[in-house]
Amino acid sequence: xxxxxxxxxxxxxxxxxxxxxxxxxxxxxxxxxxxxxxxxxxxxxxxxxxxxxxxxxxxxxxxxxxxxxxxxxxxxxxxxxxxxxxxxxxxxxxxxxxxxxxxxxxxxxxxxxxxxxxxxxxxxxxxxxxxxxxxxxxxxxxxxxxxxxxxxxxxxxxxxxxxxxxxxxxxxxxxxxxxxxxxxxxxxxxxxxxxxxxxxxxxxxxxxxxxxxxxxxxxxxxxxxxxxxxxxxxxxxxxxxxxxxxxxxxxxxxxxxxxxxxxxxxxxxxxxxxxxxxxxxxxxxxxxxxxxxxxxxxxxxxxxxxxxxxxxxxxxxxxxxx
Ligand code: BDR
Ligand code: CA
Numbered sequence: 001x002x003x004x005x006x007x008x009x010x011x012x013x014x015x016x017x018x019x020x021x022x023x024x025x026x027x028x029x030x031x032x033x034x035x036x037x038x039x040x041x042x043x044x045x046x047x048x049x050x051x052x053x054x055x056x057x058x059x060x061x062x063x064x065x066x067x068x069x070x071x072x073x074x075x076x077x078x079x080x081x082x083x084x085x086x087x088x089x090x091x092x093x094x095x096x097x098x099x100x101x102x103x104x105x106x107x108x109x110x111x112x113x114x115x116x117x118x119x120x121x122x123x124x125x126x127x128x129x130x131x132x133x134x135x136x137x138x139x140x141x142x143x144x145x146x147x148x149x150x151x152x153x154x155x156x157x158x159x160x161x162x163x164x165x166x167x168x169x170x171x172x173x174x175x176x177x178x179x180x181x182x183x184x185x186x187x188x189x190x191x192x193x194x195x196x197x198x199x200x201x202x203x204x205x206x207x208x209x210x211x212x213x214x215x216x217x218x219x220x221x222x223x224x225x226x227x228x229x230x231x232x233x234x235x236x237x238x239x240x241x242x243x244x245x246x247x248x249x250x251x252x253x254x255x256x257x258x259x260x261x262x263x264x265x266x267x268x269x270x271x272x273x274x275x276x277x278x279x280x281x282x283x284x285x286x287x288x289x290x291x292x293x294x295x296x297x298x299x300x301x302x303x304x305x306x307x308x309x310x311x312x313x314x315x316x317x318x319x320x321x322x
Contacts, residue, residue, distance in 0.1 A: 019229040022094060024130055042071070262290045
């Protein structure tokens with residue numbers, strides 16, 4: 001049977017760059033044959049909204065993809081106080097690494113409105129959300145029909161066995177638990193990529209050295225970003241976890257991942273359980289699919305192959321947005 005979805009597949013990336021977000025963006029930009037990146041919406045998360053927006057534009061500049069609009073979204077969580085992750089991603093959010101290329105400017109529309117509009121205008125739209133879920137939650141509150149219009153939603157978030165910002169909670173969910181709960185309860189049936197999956201594919205110092213040695217295209221900058229990330233979070237572990245790039249990989253290389261239906265719940269009560277994600281795999285009313293297994297060597301091999309072979313050319317026929 002032929003795949004009825006548009007090809008290349010339209011994709012909106014909702015993110016808070018963030019080093020692993022930047023790697024996810026580069027991976028998406030590296031496969032124009034499979035993905036048409038129709039926009040990037042940014043949200044406060046790893047660092048402030050002004051920094052995540054600037055970083056999305058910087059990565060766009062590095063990738064020489066000026067035709068992709070960047071829309072700034074929500075500057076704070078729905079109810080919570082922001083808790084940034086600059087210890088992990090650096091004060092600027094990209095490890096202090098300087099990136100060549102022209103970042104360009106922000107698109108005029110708000111990220112939430114862009115999300116609503118793109119779901120209406122782009123049949124078959126996939127959304128990969130790799131930051132706190134504030135933009136998506138506000139879009140769903142504003143226009144509930146957004147839930148029907150997103151063909152596929154992949155979310156990096158949650159940790160079933162353990163958290164990474166508190167013992168119970170993963171960062172993206174903890175930053176805005178009310179938003180995560182809103183999205184989980186909206187009937188979108190997201191594919192969740194939790195820490196339990198992302199921790200299965202650590203990026204080692206040796207992999208980064210090999211990428212740096214390649215010296216072509218975006219490889220030197222991607223290696224510098226990963227080196228900064230590894231220095232902050234990878235040295236006392238098997239390596240650094242490229243959570244957000246894995247979420248992108250789940251969309252484009254589904255054959256590398258095992259998914260199971262589950263009923264998800266997000267705890268929003270105050271106290272040590274706030275932000276915990278619970279998955280009931282025995283439920284007869286699943287509201288999500290959870291990535292429970294992966295071919296880690298194949299994921300990492302394909303990711304690094306893409307980062308090494310990135311052409312860095314502007315596709316023909318795309319106007320530069322005003
Ligand atoms: C998630 O939190 C952020 O720090 C990363 O960018 C990723 O999206 C991992 O918990
Ligand atoms: Ca992120």
